Amino acid sequence: MKLSAKIQKSFENGEPRRPGRLLTLPFALLGSTALNWVNHAGAAVIFLLLAIMRIPRARQLEKVIQQVYYIGARSMMIIMLVGLFTGMVLGLQSYHALVKVGAEGALGTLVALSLIRELGPVLTAIMITARAGSAITAEIGIQRISEQIDALDTMHIDPLRYLVSPRIAAAIISFPILTTLFDLIGILGSYVSGVWIMGANAGTYFYRVQSSVEMKDVTDGFVKAFVFAVIVATVCCYQGYFAHMRSESRGAKAVGLATTSAVVLSCVLILVSDYVVTSLLL
Amino acid sequence: MxxxxxxxxxxxxxxxxxxxxxxxxxxxxxxxxxxxxxxxxxxxxxxxxxxxxxxxxxxxxxxxxxxxxxxxxxxxxxxxxxxxxxxxxxxxxxxxxxxxxxxxxxxxxxxxxxxxxxxxxxxxxxxxxxxxxxxxxxxxxxxxxxxxxxxxxxxxxxxxxxxxxxxxxxxxxxxxxxxxxxxxxxxxxxxxxxxxxxxxxxxxxxxxxxxxxxxxxxxxxxxxxxxxxxxxxxxxxxxxxxxxEGLQQELTGLRSKRQFKIQYHASMKGGALGESFTIIIFTLEGLDSVISNLGHDAAQKAIHSTGLFIDKHFGPIGGFSTRVNAQQFVTMLPYSDQTEADALMVDFINEFQEEGIRGIQGEAVGKMGDGCVELVVLAGMAQGNLLEKIESVIECARDRQKEIGRITCDTQE
The missing domain is CATH 3.40.50.300 (P-loop containing nucleotide triphosphate hydrolases)
Incomplete structure (x- = not known):
């Protein structure tokens, strides 16, 4: 709801028209929104910790493997496709730019470092959010509104252990593997556009890739993939798990809104945390 | 307690x-x-x-x-x-x-x-x-x-x-x-x-x-x-x-217990002192055997079929019925003396043995497969008058129940 509409509504609700209220109301709304955010952030952190504590329990391995299949294995094709075209575009654009300064030999360095340090983890995380994250929110949300989660409670099956922990574990396993796949396919894609199409030297390309990439670049990429995995899995599970508590709607619409929120929030948090992690790692 | x-x-x-x-x-x-x-x-x-x-x-x-x-x-x-x-x-x-x-x-x-x-x-x-x-x-x-x-x-x-x-x-x-x-x-x-x-x-x-x-x-x-x-x-x-509670029971189409009581009081209100009425109790014995051999649906269909048959027989002549518990029905025939009631009951038993049993078999038992059941239908009758409590008349009818029909494995074959 827009701020002006909120102010209008507060007057319609008969709230007292104190002098200066018009001036303080925006701050009050800003404050309550901030408090709401802090509340949710705190709740999500507790949610994550409780879920992580429930990963090493009996009968969890089978569920984790199942989720690795859904989140990881079934995302492979889309990750490979996006990786290939990202690499090809990167190769094409970089070659054009480098030719202008006579540095086309650095194509391998530019592409490999861009993909491994930055584009690989970020784009992989965003693609998994779109493909698997939204499905996680929708699935858990529907289970919530159709009382399936309550049914788990009545059967004395811990819903966090049964539904959330395996997904978080599976995301932590899948994200780095898919990121690696993205990086490799991206480097090959760049080879296709830069070497085959544009005519850069193949030997120089691979020599530069090999010589410029250090182990730290790879581990930094994995750190990012790990952070994004935790963020995406937590946000998507949290949004679905509490879909019934959304104040703006109920039922199927609440699940739809929860799914939208999960995807948008995950993407935003991926980019924000990418900056934070990069600045810490550099 | x-x-x-x-x-x-x-x-x-x-x-x-x-x-x-x-x-x-x-x-x-x-x-x-x-x-x-x-x-x-x-x-x-x-x-x-x-x-x-x-x-x-x-x-x-x-x-x-x-x-x-x-x-x-x-x-x-x-x-x-x-x-x-x-x-x-x-x-x-x-x-x-x-x-x-x-x-x-x-x-x-x-x-x-x-x-x-x-x-x-x-x-x-x-x-x-x-x-x-x-x-x-x-x-x-x-x-x-x-x-x-x-x-x-x-x-x-x-x-x-x-x-x-x-x-x-x-x-x-x-x-x-x-x-x-x-x-x-x-x-x-x-x-x-x-x-x-x-x-x-x-x-x-x-x-x-x-x-x-x-x-x-x-x-x-x-x-x-x-x-x-x-x-x-x-x-x-x-x-x-x-x-x-509707006016009719959903399963049997008979009157609800409350409606039965209202009808009873209405019928008796205009009657002269000493005027008699007849109560008939019907019991389906062996429903548990139907449940265990043919399932709950078959048992409910047997109840449904029996209720419909009772109502079809006694309804047109002024009788009204209700289901009193899981396996019993009560029918009341107002202003009827013993001879009249005996004749009606004989008619009912004949018709039930000819058509009623076939109806229960057809709708419930027979359709449910090859399971073996033994379902016995009992009926008992008692006379009452305005001075007597209906509960005691019902109890009396219950004590006088006799078998009027039986569905067995042989019958099914």
């Missing part, structure tokens, strides 16, 4: 500014079927969710065997609630799992039983709830009745001590409704669990309940037996029971 298994003391529950339960006091006893009745949206499901711990009261306390739940340790609480099952109004089956996996889920996740033992228990429940053909289907591929049975099987698979049923018959046709209630009663007798039902099905639910709790205006206004409810004088009876 024994100490209650579950007790509510001044329980109040609010959702925001809306008070759903207010100072609710109730007692639920072990090994009984307790039914909570009340209007839709009156807080019955909320009350049930408090028992299993899905909701916590804002005020008051819930006691389990005399001990407050909120003062129990986690271990004690698990011991108290661990053998409690809940059957949701909308079933809450996992739609991504087959019926088999749904039923096996609580055993797989909460016990250390071996795979073979889990399989044995799950298959046993599937057979008992007549779901063999649907075992590997998903809930979305099942009819509403089958989904209810799958939910019932899941609730019973852990051999619970307490089972809570939230409107177990909602959305079912009359035969299926009564089949589900009969199934609950049968399992309750067989396994001895304590059953708590939330239901609108008046009077059908009376036939299986030991105690009734009436929720009205956010609080419990009555708790007692079905017989005690008859004498309960409260606005609840006018507003709730009479609105829920």
């Amino acid at each position: 024994d100490n209650p298994l579950i007790e509510f003391r001044d329980v109040t529950k609010r959702f925001g500014s809306l008070t759903v339960l207010e100072k609710v006091n109730l007692k639920i006893y072990e090994g009984e079927v307790t039914t909570i009745i009340g209007l839709s949206g009156g807080g019955k499901s909320v009350l049930l969710k408090h028992i299993i711990g899905l909701l916590q009261p804002d005020e008051g306390s819930i006691l389990f065997r005399g001990q407050p739940l909120d003062q129990m340790s986690k271990k004690e609480r698990y011991a108290a609630l661990g053998r409690m099952s809940y059957m949701f109004q909308d079933n809450a089956l996992f739609d991504s799992m087959t019926v088999y996996d749904n039923i096996a889920l609580p055993l797989r996740e909460t016990t250390r039983l071996k795979k073979a033992e889990i399989d044995r228990r799950v298959r046993a429940r599937i057979e008992q709830t007549e779901l063999i053909d649907a075992m590997y289907k998903y809930p979305s591929e099942l009819s509403g009745g089958m989904q209810k049975r799958a939910a019932l099987a899941r609730a019973l698979v852990i051999d619970p001590q307490i089972v809570l049923f939230d409107e177990p018959t909602s959305g079912q046709d009359p035969v299926r409704k009564n089949a589900i209630l009969s199934m609950i009663a049968q399992y309750q007798r067989k396994f001895g669990f304590t059953a708590v039902l939330v239901s609108h099905e008046i009077p059908d639910v009376y036939f299986i309940s030991n105690r009734i709790l009436a929720l009205y205006n956010r609080t419990i206004v009555f708790q007692g037996t079905v017989e005690e409810l008859e004498d309960f004088d409260h606005p609840f009876k006018d507003e709730v029971i009479r609105s829920l």
Whole structure:
């Protein structure tokens, strides 16, 4: 709801028209929104910790493997496709730019470092959010509104252990593997556009890739993939798990809104945390 | 009376500014079927969710065997609630799992039983709830009745001590409704669990309940037996029971008990002192055999068919009937003397043996497969007059019952 509409509504609700209220109301709304955010952030952190504590329990391995299949294995094709075209575009654009300064030999360095340090983890995380994250929110949300989660409670099956922990574990396993796949396919894609199409030297390309990439670049990429995995899995599970508590709607619409929120929030948090992690790692 | 298994003391529950339960006091006893009745949206499901711990009261306390739940340790609480099952109004089956996996889920996740033992228990429940053909289907591929049975099987698979049923018959046709209630009663007798039902099905639910709790205006206004409810004088009876209890029983098409009484008083009002009436009692003996061999549906169809036949025979000549319990019907013939009644009864028996038995076989027994059953129909008749209480006349008729028809394996062949 827009701020002006909120102010209008507060007057319609008969709230007292104190002098200066018009001036303080925006701050009050800003404050309550901030408090709401802090509340949710705190709740999500507790949610994550409780879920992580429930990963090493009996009968969890089978569920984790199942989720690795859904989140990881079934995302492979889309990750490979996006990786290939990202690499090809990167190769094409970089070659054009480098030719202008006579540095086309650095194509391998530019592409490999861009993909491994930055584009690989970020784009992989965003693609998994779109493909698997939204499905996680929708699935858990529907289970919530159709009382399936309550049914788990009545059967004395811990819903966090049964539904959330395996997904978080599976995301932590899948994200780095898919990121690696993205990086490799991206480097090959760049080879296709830069070497085959544009005519850069193949030997120089691979020599530069090999010589410029250090182990730290790879581990930094994995750190990012790990952070994004935790963020995406937590946000998507949290949004679905509490879909019934959304104040703006109920039922199927609440699940739809929860799914939208999960995807948008995950993407935003991926980019924000990418900056934070990069600045810490550099 | 024994100490209650579950007790509510001044329980109040609010959702925001809306008070759903207010100072609710109730007692639920072990090994009984307790039914909570009340209007839709009156807080019955909320009350049930408090028992299993899905909701916590804002005020008051819930006691389990005399001990407050909120003062129990986690271990004690698990011991108290661990053998409690809940059957949701909308079933809450996992739609991504087959019926088999749904039923096996609580055993797989909460016990250390071996795979073979889990399989044995799950298959046993599937057979008992007549779901063999649907075992590997998903809930979305099942009819509403089958989904209810799958939910019932899941609730019973852990051999619970307490089972809570939230409107177990909602959305079912009359035969299926009564089949589900009969199934609950049968399992309750067989396994001895304590059953708590939330239901609108008046009077059908009376036939299986030991105690009734009436929720009205956010609080419990009555708790007692079905017989005690008859004498309960409260606005609840006018507003709730009479609105829920139709003029006719859904399954049989006969008058409801209340309507039967009204008709009886109306018939007797204009009669002269000394004018007699006839009461006939019909009993279906062996319904349990029908249930165990042919299933609950067949038993309910047999009741339905018998009720229709009685009404068809006695209705046109001024008689009126009701179903008094799970297997008995009462018919009243006003202003009839002994000779007249004897003649009518002979006609009825002849017609019943010619057509009635065939009807029951055709509609219920015969259609249900090759199972072997023995269903005996008894009838007894007694004369009464205005000075006598109808209850004593009914009792007298009950004592005089004799066999008037029998369906056996031979008959079926």
